[in-house]
Amino acid sequence: MMADLSSLTIAGARDLMRSGEALAQDIAEACLAEISTASALNAVCHSTSEKALEMAEAADARRAAGEDIGVLGIPIAVKDLFCTAGFASQAASRILDGFVPTYESTVTENLWDRGAVMICKTGMDEFAMGSSTETSCYGPAVNPWRRTGDETPITPGGSSGGSSTAVAANLCMAALGTDTGGSIRQPAALTGTIGLKPTYGRCSRWGIVAFASSLDQAGPMTKTVRDAAILLGAMAGHDAKDSTSADIAVPDFEAALTGDIRGKRIGIPAEYREGLPDEMEAYWQNGMQMLRDAGAEMVDISLPHTKYALPAYYIIAPAEASSNLARYDGVRYGNRAALGENDGIVDLYEKTRAAGFGAEVKRRVLIGTYVLSAGYYDAYYLRAQKVRRLILRDFEEAWTRCDVILTPTTPEPGFGLGEVSDPLAMYLQDVYTVTVNLAGLPGLSVPIGLSESGLPLGLQLIGKPWDEAGILNVGNELEARAAFTARPDKWWI
Numbered sequence: 001m002m003a004d005l006s007s008l009t010i011a012g013a014r015d016l017m018r019s020g021e022a023l024a025q026d027i028a029e030a031c032l033a034e035i036s037t038a039s040a041l042n043a044v045c046h047s048t049s050e051k052a053l054e055m056a057e058a059a060d061a062r063r064a065a066g067e068d069i070g071v072l073g074i075p076i077a078v079k080d081l082f083c084t085a086g087f088a089s090q091a092a093s094r095i096l097d098g099f100v101p102t103y104e105s106t107v108t109e110n111l112w113d114r115g116a117v118m119i120c121k122t123g124m125d126e127f128a129m130g131s132s133t134e135t136s137c138y139g140p141a142v143n144p145w146r147r148t149g150d151e152t153p154i155t156p157g158g159s160s161g162g163s164s165t166a167v168a169a170n171l172c173m174a175a176l177g178t179d180t181g182g183s184i185r186q187p188a189a190l191t192g193t194i195g196l197k198p199t200y201g202r203c204s205r206w207g208i209v210a211f212a213s214s215l216d217q218a219g220p221m222t223k224t225v226r227d228a229a230i231l232l233g234a235m236a237g238h239d240a241k242d243s244t245s246a247d248i249a250v251p252d253f254e255a256a257l258t259g260d261i262r263g264k265r266i267g268i269p270a271e272y273r274e275g276l277p278d279e280m281e282a283y284w285q286n287g288m289q290m291l292r293d294a295g296a297e298m299v300d301i302s303l304p305h306t307k308y309a310l311p312a313y314y315i316i317a318p319a320e321a322s323s324n325l326a327r328y329d330g331v332r333y334g335n336r337a338a339l340g341e342n343d344g345i346v347d348l349y350e351k352t353r354a355a356g357f358g359a360e361v362k363r364r365v366l367i368g369t370y371v372l373s374a375g376y377y378d379a380y381y382l383r384a385q386k387v388r389r390l391i392l393r394d395f396e397e398a399w400t401r402c403d404v405i406l407t408p409t410t411p412e413p414g415f416g417l418g419e420v421s422d423p424l425a426m427y428l429q430d431v432y433t434v435t436v437n438l439a440g441l442p443g444l445s446v447p448i449g450l451s452e453s454g455l456p457l458g459l460q461l462i463g464k465p466w467d468e469a470g471i472l473n474v475g476n477e478l479e480a481r482a483a484f485t486a487r488p489d490k491w492w493i
Helices: 002-006 010-019 024-036 049-064 106-113 161-168 185-191 225-235 278-293 304-327 345-356 359-372 377-398 423-430 434-439 468-482
Strands: 044-047 075-079 117-122 174-178 194-197 218-222 265-269 297-301 404-408 443-450 456-463
Touching: 002 024, 010 024, 010 225, 024 049, 024 075, 024 117, 044 161, 049 117, 075 161, 106 174, 106 225, 117 161, 161 174, 161 185, 161 218, 174 225, 185 194, 185 443, 185 456, 194 225, 194 468, 218 225, 225 443, 225 468, 265 278, 278 297, 278 404, 278 443, 278 456, 278 468, 304 359, 304 377, 304 423, 304 434, 359 377, 377 434, 404 468, 443 468, 456 468
Parallel strands: 075 117, 075 174, 265 297, 265 404
Antiparallel strands: 044 117, 174 218, 194 218, 194 443, 404 456, 443 456
């Protein structure tokens, strides 16, 4: 029974607790039991087990008193990028070793106020810079899925790889991720789970360790589209502490899952076909046919500046990172390097950052500092911002012809840990996802099937600004018709 409880969806657990067949404490204990046997997955970076049981007990008391909120008593894993009061929050970086915030991020505070349970903190790429969790100071998380007949450990994607592993392996009902260039959607695709990147400004960024402030957005990682709708509704909302948080109403995303997409125009961008492997092309075509069968219409569209998105992203994101990461100096918090007798403040900065930042973070800080420097700002950063505007204009033109856009989430399934060592090859993992962040749009990854090697593949739905409800409704129909029910063998026990 305990193992069965851990495999529940949010909606399923909610129904059981409503009927009195299970308590939040039972469900939390089931998830903690799964976590205790999953050390080989390396998904969990900080244990919160005692706090989880305390929160579950409080949730049961609230339900007994008559409360009935969508996430009440639901165990949720939290990416290490979210500040959680009283618990280590170090963005998988040595430079924040020992940092325990005294405050709660707005997103997690929203969830705890609604009775959700913090089941654990999950690993990630350092400062969210990576696509495989291999830049983490905790070591990489491991995908629960394996290639058929091959024991090579597979990446769960990144940077929210620990969260995607935790959801796919039933260590939690759902998890929080952040998405700067695809860091929710790509790992969801590689683990056969649901990943939703909301519109920029839908969820507060306050209390989330910043990578690139104009691109970062928190979102849900879940087992079903319905669960993503439930969790997003509990996370989202205006926050006066975040100037980029939008002061607009949060709709009932679950109620928007009508199952009716007749007459919806689904845009198919020609540019995403370039270099797409045959296997992924076939699944994309299958997805189109599923939506046609549901009454939607496929419309050919063009997003001509897509080919410039990746280079523009890898100028803008590092530029913002170099500014954001300047605050880590070893003076006020986090790790501080040991100094010699004659060392001064500059030595403190240099030694602390050299020891605290990993290779990928240093690479991006150097790139960002370079493109912002005198003499290069116009040639690189300013030009990249102009390209960003053109990408947004492409989408604005597309919305005159379609309601939602359907694309692959990733070009290929997950690769083996250590198999991609070239930074440029790693950056190409984001080729289908970065445009959504550059344009500030919502994006949803839905599992569509298994590759020939037995690993999950996903399709991405891109929506108009603030139309999470629209892509969730289409995604719900795609999920139902794809009927992806495969689960990984529990080799890690």
